[in-house]
Amino acid sequence: MRVCHLIDSEPDVLGVQVNKDIIDIAKALEVFPKEHVSKTVSGFINGGPQAIQALNSYIKELPISDNQPYVLKETECEFGPAVPNPSKIICVGLNYRRHADETGAAYPEVPILFNKFNNTLTGHNQEIAIPNVTEQLDYEVELAVVIGQKAKNVSEDDALDYVLGYSTANDLSARDLQMKTPQWLLGKTCDDFSPIGPYLVTADEVEDPQSISLRTTVNQEVRQDSNTSDMIFSCKEIISYISKHFTLEPGDIILTGTPEGVVLGLPEDERVYLKPGDTVTVEIEKVGTLTNTFVEEK
Template sequence: MRIARFSIDGNVAFGAVEGDSPPGTTEGLVLDIIKGIPFADFELSGTKVPLNKVRLLPPVLPNKVIAFGRNYAEHAKELGNEVPDTPFAFFKPSTSVIGPGDEIQYPNFSQELHHEAELAVVIGRMCREVPRERVKDVVFGFTAANDVTARDVQKREKQWARAKGFDTSCPLGPWVETDLTLAQASDLTIQCTVNGTQRQLGRTSDMITSIEDLIVNISEAMTLLPGDVILTGTPEGVGPLNVGDEVAVTIEGIGTLTNKVVKRG
């Protein structure tokens, strides 16, 4: 099931996305409005609205976004970094999250903004110290993410809070796909285009540390809450974004997340 979060006539709701559409469009898609919230038992209301009549929002509002760096060997290599011996985690604040179609604001303190296409895992229940064999029970679904990075700031500062945590630096969407298994999610095509030109193309099977082991690793340290998001790393091909660019992250079996870069006002 594809579950989207949206607003219509000033109201915010979740809905199940139904139908098929040509790539990059929403033509023919409808939302069946959900009664309640998707992290608990819910029913479909039967009330349907065309998806192109609503504004899609970030599919979840996470308490925290936990991102893992250098989880693809070729990406680490292209930036001149060693592959870490153990998973390397950092945070993006909830205020960094935006949805499909929202604007990425180029921060005034940077002159080198980069895209990073990533598979995002959405947590479905409160959990801590999750055994590997139980990871499947705590995953709600998967969505696309763009770990937008102020690369020059990342290089000169010893921690990444500003470089990766500025407002609008975490686009998520367009929805959460709940029908993918962990095995399926571990072998998907992931790509990024800028103004229609391909920049990144890889497969999630190239991850150094698996989705299961990333969740085991971070849940050893902290409680994960429903709606929390885990970013699993980016394949090689990261590159610059400029004001006016349209950047799109497409993940096989999930969909396309598109955002435009604007000057920060």
């Protein structure tokens, strides 16, 4: 199942992709009410397996045709971040071998963790203002893991059972701010620096998260083209490792690192960072394609 966050007259509206259409669940429930079906993304995320089952059953029963007020075309939709209000956004640095190679960094012995905040969240096709305080804004396509149930001290063997689904994310990074201090936080947490979506794809649709391709284009020019098989620490290793240190909650987002091809990995005289007018598309096989255009900060 592929769900999304629709920006509508109500907050946090749940959408579901069916074929090439988007079903606005809030509007559908007005016409065809049914108990135990959430109309919000947050309700769906927090509802566990029962919420997935209830929504699946509802969609199968729902009349779907172009004349229904709850059936939308993707081009008609305004998307918010696929996960609207996570309690935590946890990121893994230097988690691809060839990305570490291109930046001259040693492979980490344990996952390098840092965090982002909810102010960084935005959605597909939303404009992103480049902060005036940076001249070195970089892109990073990343597979986002979304937790579906409380996880503490879970084993690697069981870790993927705690995953609700996956999404496509762009871990935007202001390199000049990031490198000012040993802590990366400043360069990672400017407004709208974590676009994610458009879809949250439930885990059953991604059989093996360690064997899917990732791609970034800037103004239609390919910049990153890799595969999650190059990860140093797999998704299950990351989830297990984090859960041994603190509890993961439903809706928590884990950004699992970026592959080679970032601007920072180029020779210094060849680095051309993002500028107003650029359009960046990050794409992950089986998960989705996320596009944002960059504008000047006012």
